[in-house]
Amino acid sequence: MTNREIPSNNQQLKSEPTKNKLLQQLLIVVSIGLFIGFMRPFGMDQFTLLLSMSYWVFTCVCGYLIYMPLINLGHKYLAKSVTTLWQRVAISSLLASLIMSLIVPFIGWLFFEQTLHLADNFLLALPNTLVIGSIITFISMLQNHVDHQKQQLEQSQHVIEQSKKVIERHQQNNDINALQIEQFMALLPLEKRGKLLCLEMDDHYLKVHTDKGQHMLLMRLKDALMQLEGFPGLQTHRSWWVANHAVVSVNKENRKMSLLLTNHLEVPVSRTFVEAVKANLAL
Structure with a gap:
């Protein structure tokens, strides 16, 4: 990219x-x-x-x-x-x-x-x-x-609306996933853009984790997930979303499950999303 x-x-x-x-x-x-x-x-x-x-x-x-x-x-x-x-x-x-x-x-x-x-x-x-x-x-x-x-x-909403229009014009294009992530990454400073690893909701802010660091955006998680629709990833918690390629291992302790990512971050998996996570990761 x-x-x-x-x-x-x-x-x-x-x-x-x-x-x-x-x-x-x-x-x-x-x-x-x-x-x-x-x-x-x-x-x-x-x-x-x-x-x-x-x-x-x-x-x-x-x-x-x-x-x-x-x-x-x-x-x-x-x-x-x-x-x-x-x-x-x-x-x-x-x-x-x-x-x-x-x-x-x-x-x-x-x-x-x-x-x-x-x-x-x-x-x-x-x-x-x-x-x-x-x-x-x-x-x-x-x-x-x-x-x-x-x-x-307003800037975040504008980028989302613009990306929706672009995606609608490129629905038949094989590069749609790359286009989606590129539009989303345009919200980050240049030095923070890289491979998207996960999203974390922190109060009213969305913390975007990449392989180059992290950055806070004033955006709701559900708006970000709409922006990244079609990008290979899964929601693990009401406040967390991870990219498939970022998952290194699955940790289970008693009845709790978590995912270890390439940036050494441990992401919780809530009961609501356990079955979806197992299906997505073929566990």
Whole structure:
């Protein structure tokens, strides 16, 4: 089987914010500002509710316009030296908090005509910007995570639908099995593509085991089995499927059965699938 580059429509979607995503995030930030303004923390109960809300909405929007670009730049320029996501975000957020702490005194001057003592104001503002900036950053990252999962699921469904159409056009072709596995393997990174050994359901993710390693996909097992219909293999458990060629031996202990695979993985066989496994492996 030849490894091919994944078509551009199947490549991992870029994380740069689109116009709609930017508007969604700004709406969340404005909502946070309204909520904080309503609570009137940090001694702001002496001001009117309208002034408090206006101040916090303006401050949160300014914070977003500082934090998000710096976090994106952090991902772009720190990816090689700082490989862990949360560490890059922490470094970028700290830098953004320092900048924001210089801006907050000017916002206070704009809204409340406070006297500017930049050094003192900076030290007073820094703890608050660290807390509020962390909240805004966490919510934005959470939304990005949810959006990424949704995109992964849509991408998987798209590949499945495309492969179904291709299979329908090649029903009389002897290479249909190779075509099926190639379409499925297109979901994996190039370095993980190889001989398919087994599939393992792990919570909401599908762990695909090949002779080159393993990779997690956001896909249901039954969708994967539909994709691999016709490929020589068998389901051994509600959470497991194995390729016939991957089975090295059958282990029986008391009334329990398991299959040893070429990658030294021991796959359980549940009672529901025992007879089917025996028939498939001619036991």
